[in-house]
Structures are given as structure tokens and as C-alpha cells.
Amino acid sequence: MKVPLLDLSEQNAKLRPEIEAALGRVLDTNAFILGGEVAELECELAGYCGTKYAIGCASGSDALLLAMMAFDIGPGDEVITTPYSFFATVSAITRLGATPVFVDIEPDTYNIDVAQIEAKITERTKAIQPVHLFGQCADMAALNAISEKHRIPLIEDAAQAIGAEENGIRAGNMSAVGCFSFYPSKNLGGMGDGGFMTANDDEIAEKLKALRVHGSKERYFHKWVGLNSRLDGFQGAVLRVKLPHLDEWSDKRKANADRYGELFSAAGISGEVTLPYERPNVRHIYNQYVVRVPEGRDELRAFLAEKGIGTDIYYPVPLHLQECFEFVGYKAGDLPEAERAARETLALPIYPELQPAQQEYVVAAFKEFLADRSASA
Ligand SMILES: *Cc1c(COP(=O)(O)O)cnc(C)c1O
Numbered sequence: 001m002k003v004p005l006l007d008l009s010e011q012n013a014k015l016r017p018e019i020e021a022a023l024g025r026v027l028d029t030n031a032f033i034l035g036g037e038v039a040e041l042e043c044e045l046a047g048y049c050g051t052k053y054a055i056g057c058a059s060g061s062d063a064l065l066l067a068m069m070a071f072d073i074g075p076g077d078e079v080i081t082t083p084y085s086f087f088a089t090v091s092a093i094t095r096l097g098a099t100p101v102f103v104d105i106e107p108d109t110y111n112i113d114v115a116q117i118e119a120k121i122t123e124r125t126k127a128i129q130p131v132h133l134f135g136q137c138a139d140m141a142a143l144n145a146i147s148e149k150h151r152i153p154l155i156e157d158a159a160q161a162i163g164a165e166e167n168g169i170r171a172g173n174m175s176a177v178g179c180f181s182f183y184p185s186k187n188l189g190g191m192g193d194g195g196f197m198t199a200n201d202d203e204i205a206e207k208l209k210a211l212r213v214h215g216s217k218e219r220y221f222h223k224w225v226g227l228n229s230r231l232d233g234f235q236g237a238v239l240r241v242k243l244p245h246l247d248e249w250s251d252k253r254k255a256n257a258d259r260y261g262e263l264f265s266a267a268g269i270s271g272e273v274t275l276p277y278e279r280p281n282v283r284h285i286y287n288q289y290v291v292r293v294p295e296g297r298d299e300l301r302a303f304l305a306e307k308g309i310g311t312d313i314y315y316p317v318p319l320h321l322q323e324c325f326e327f328v329g330y331k332a333g334d335l336p337e338a339e340r341a342a343r344e345t346l347a348l349p350i351y352p353e354l355q356p357a358q359q360e361y362v363v364a365a366f367k368e369f370l371a372d373r374s375a376s377a
Pocket of ligand 1 (some may be wrong): 040059060061062085088089131155157159160181182183193194242
């Protein structure tokens with residue numbers, strides 16, 4: 001049996017006639033940059049997230065950069081964030097000449113440990129940027145309390161969390177700006193790069209819209225120095241075909257996560273593998289299903305690969321220890337939970353079309369590996 005980490009072929013095959021028709025509409029109108037399909041998608045995304053605005057851009061990485069630019073973040077400014085995320089979370093800060101201030105993560109959710117944030121706030125703190133890692137929201141109620149008390153805006157890195165909720169409120173609607181990605185492996189993936197930002201404030205939304213087109217509201221008149229960061233018409237058309245299916249896909253991921261839970265507990269190996277923890281009052285959309293293996297993660301991963309099971313490590317090097325961020329001045333041991341997670345976590349296949357028999361095969365392989373190991377110990 002083969003169990004790839006992600007397989008989009010079934011999803012795309014089912015939608016192929018609709019996708020081809022949608023791409024044809026773009027060809028017919030020549031609306032290749034932004035255009036009608038993107039404008040319609042933006043309305044639909046705002047409705048989906050519950051926000052006043054949704055603004056398409058060229059990638060999730062750019063969404064983060066544009067959000068930082070909307071708050072004029074630059075040299076001398078600090079942004080508080082997590083060291084355990086995708087690279088772009090922090091490159092958005094350093095690209096603008098600002099300084100990332102890292103706060104360690106909670107060992108159970110892998111999200112920023114909100115209890116440690118206030119000690120890191122200074123008069124230079126310009127934003128707090130939590131990441132909803134793997135599809136589960138950071139503690140946004142507590143983050144909003146800090147944001148209001150200190151009058152520091154929140155920017156959500158919701159790239160992995162479209163449709164995730166806390167207390168019934170969707171990701172992107174719990175901060176000043178929400179940042180999303182349409183990278184193909186996200187729950188709502190395009191057929192190329194793409195992203196969007198959400199906002200409720202009129203002025204911020206207007207600025208974000210200008211910043212994505214070189215900082216101009218009126219063509220050839222530039223109020224700010226922005227980026228060329230537009231969503232293209234083909235992506236807009238494809239994503240409009242996919243969006244109506246998103247909740248069903250995310251619910252299937254959640255059902256697969258629950259099935260793993262049952263299978264792992266029936267296998268009796270819960271002591272050696274820690275399963276994902278779901279906070280109360282959240283909707284976890286399981287962009288990734290990540291387990292913790294305190295002993296022998298890399299050997300287990302190689303064993304699973306031999307059995308045809310795809311896995312990945314998100315992320316093997318925490319951001320404060322990346323070579324390019326050496327200048328920020330952190331060293332090994334500074335953020336112990338992020339460093340431990342980097343050594344112990346393993347992402348398993350969780351995509352919506354994954355079959356129960358494939359999940360049984362994955363858990364059986366775990367059991368075999370752990371039994372062999374205890375026999376040889
Ligand atoms: C995917 C991702 C991004 C970047 O999105 P791109 O569209 O690939 O640029 C940023 N942050 C996180 C947490 C992500 O998972």
C-alpha cells in the first residue's frame with residue numbers, strides 16, 4: 001500500500017470539468033491580473049471569513065509582508081512572534097528592517113505561549129503576530145486582551161487556518177489583518193501561488209489594496225512604495241470552483257484526525273506517541289496532523305518511508321536558529337519548547353480523500369516499529 005503525505009489528484013479529477021470551464025472564462029475575457037473572477041472571489045472570501053474585506057495578493061508570504069507594511073513597520077521596530085512556523089512568518093519582519101522578538105511555544109498546541117508575551121513588550125513593539133499552526137487558532141481571546149491593554153495591533157498568520165474558529169469566530173476576523181495562503185498544500189489550494197488578507201477597518205483595507213499595486217490608489221499616482229503582488233485571474237477562477245467545497249474537505253480532515261485518535265488508542269501506543277491536542281471552543285481544520293515522537297523520530301520516519309508512507313517534519317529548524325537570522329542574536333537553548341518540537345514532531349497524511357484502510361496501515365506501521373524497538377532494547 002502507498003500512503004502519500006498529500007494527494008490532490010482525486011480532488012482535482014472530480015472538479016476538472018468545472019475548473020476547465022472557469023479557466024476558459026478567464027481566457028475569454030483576458031482578465032489575467034486581478035479582474036472579475038478575483039473581485040468575486042474576494043467577496044466570497046470575506047463572506048466566508050466573516051470580515052468586511054478580503055484582498056487577494058500574490059502569496060501568503062506577501063500577505064504577511066503587506067500587512068506589516070500597512071502598519072509602517074520598519075527599522076527600529078519590534079514584532080513579537082513565534083519561532084516555530086514557516087520561514088515567511090519571520091522574513092516578513094526582517095525584510096522591512098524590523099526585529100523579530102521570539103516568544104516560545106506551548107508544548108501541546110505548538111502555538112505561541114501567550115503567557116510569556118507581556119514580558120517581551122517594549123515601547124518599540126509595533127505588532128504581535130501569532131500563527132495558527134497546523135490549522136488551530138492561537139489563544140486569540142488572550143491575545144486580544146493584551147492587544148487592547150497595550151494598544152498594539154495583532155496580525156494573524158492564518159496561512160494554515162482558513163475556516164478555523166475560536167468561540168465561533170473565524171481566523172482572519174480576530175485581529176487587525178489576517179494573512180492567508182493558497183499554496184497548493186493548504187486546505188484551500190490554488191494551482192500556483194496566491195494569498196489574501198482580511199480586514200474590517202476601512203482605512204487599513206484601502207491601504208492594503210493600494211500596497212499590492214505599487215502603493216497607488218489611482219494609476220500612476222503613488223502614495224506609498226508598495227509591491228507588485230496581485231492575485232491572477234486563473235487562480236481567482238479556480239479558487240471560486242473550490243471554495244464551496246472547503247468546509248466539507250476540512251470536516252473530512254477532522255474526521256480523519258478523530259479516526260487516527262481511535263486507531264492509536266486501540267493500538268495501545270499512546271505513551272510513545274503524543275497525538276494533537278485540540279483546545280476547547282475551537283474548530284481545528286487540520287491542515288497538518290502532527291504527532292510528537294520523543295524517542296527515535298527520524299528512525300521511525302525512515303521506517304514509514306520504507307513502507308510507502310509519506311511524512312514530513314514541520315519544522316526541522318526553529319526560526320531563531322536559522323542561519324540567515326543569526327544577526328538577531330538568539331542561540332540554541334533560548335527557546336527550549338520550539339527546539340524540542342523541531343526534534344520530535346512528525347506530520348502524517350491527513351488529506352480529505354485519505355481512506356480508513358490507509359490510516360489503519362499507518363497506525364499498524366507505528367505499532368510494528370515500536371514493538372521491534374522494545375524487543376531489541
Ligand atoms: C504557507 C505558509 C506561509 C506562506 O504562504 P505562501 O503562499 O507559500 O507564501 C506563511 N506562513 C505559514 C504559517 C504558512 O504555512
